[in-house]
Amino acid sequence: MEMAGQDDFKKRRRQAVKTAWLLAAIATLIFIAFILSGVLGS
């Protein structure tokens, strides 16, 4: 991944927030998938 310049921490932090939301969505989906597998399987 190409790194940004020396003075753009704000821009990188905004990108980091996007990464965080994506990862949080993945974690939530995994949780829901396992609960659903239990509900549908029982």
Place this chain on the structure above:
Amino acid sequence: MSNENTHKHAHAHDHHDDKPTGFLNRWLFTTNHKDIGTLYLILALVMFFVGGAMAMIIRAELFMPGLQLVEPDFFNQMTTMHALIMVFGAVMPAWVGFANWMIPMMIGAPDMALPRLNNWSFWILPFAFTMLASTLFMDSGGPAAGWTLYPPLSLQGGQSFAFVVFSIHMMGISSIMGAINVIATILNMRAPGMGLLRMPLFVWTWLITAFLLIAVMPVLAGAVTMLLTDHFFATSFFNAAGGGDPVMFQHIFWFFGHPEVYILILPAFGVVSEIIPTFARKPLFGYSAMVYATASIAFLSFIVWAHHMFTVGMPLTGELFFMYATMLIAIPTGVKVFNWVSTMWKGSMTFETPMLFAIGFVVLFTIGGLSGLMLAIASVDLQYHDTYFVVAHFHYVLVPGSVFALMAGTYYWLPKWTGHMYSEKWGKIHFWLSAISVNILFFPQHYLGLAGMPRRIPDYSTQFADFNMISSIGGFIFGASQLIFLGVIIHCVYKSRVKAPGRVWEGAKGLEWTLSSPPPYHSFNTPPVIDSTTVAHAEGTH
């Protein structure tokens, strides 16, 4: 130790040392990665001694055959709580503490990418562990079904089970938020020139660990949520009487549980991969192979879970698949051990305390790995399963494995964190007492297991008496030795008069050593210039 001058960046940032004033501002509301790292490490140390005290109760009860000190139900609570506290309260938070302290400094970032999330991740934990520990004082007592929480046994506990589940949820949320922060930081906050294959191994192993955490902590959350509704809301996910399947819980739990073991050990691989090159004064042998081996171990950890369940019964093809998949893990792990030894080969080695713990790790973790290979063989696992052989195996992986690596890392970076040198003499005394006693503690447990002694029992047949007594004596010495560790840390923080230079160790390479000791409150407000002299693993230098 080197007297080499610190890098110019250290001085360039000293005037940015705007620490918040007041106890609450500094610690409760902190968003600084070093302060939060310190908080994680203090919590982990407290939990290490709380979980250790429970281990002392267990070993005291098992010192002789017969029931002497505690009731059987309380003994079961101790084995369960010891495991939950050591796994979720000591080792995991300790690694997050290391990640907080070191990752921004190692990649040339000013802080973690999401500082307020970082604060929240930490401050959930003291409440989670207070809630978990409080169950010991409730009428129904603490959880007593083992850390695996298998139903139907775990569902036979009392009202306190709700507290256990909620505390596990809080730990899980904290871990996921911490992992999100680590990934977001590593992928977005690296200094220009710090390419992925230039990152220190500790950063690589944590990146992979963080992906494991995000993948499996929600699985545990799902499993315990279903246990909760089975217990309190009359569902039957795992209740056979209602049409549920208790074996399904085991599959879900170990789909989380096996990667969890790697969550505890991968950062240890990273720390050891930092320490050995420093004290061998050679670049790490096979840097890229180490990265790919770590990724391979992480991938394989998802497809081996049912080796914990050979005795449950499964189709022959299933047994064969999980047996061979488990054995495959020996290959990337062997690559790592080979590379650590090759790094030392013909190195200009010295044996300061971090190096002693790192070498102890390589030797003793390998013993745990080999007994794991024995347990992977489905046909012989039928004899080993649920015996002390398993207890010996995973304690070799986790104590002289993860815990030794934590101690190695603490001795390695403590002068950097505090600005003072620790007592090398007491560090070495701590190492030798720990290394000898940990083997007295856990090695006899292999024989107990092979002779058939079951795990999680407060009383046993007299044929197991001698090895249990030896094991308990080792346990008491190991426990007492850790008070030396505490003493060394307290002395280093408050009493040591020996100032640490920026580059604490002569052979150390990496951005963290370009900063002063202790580093400025904000490490790299201006990204550092990366070249082959400041990074440990520049392409073409190994």
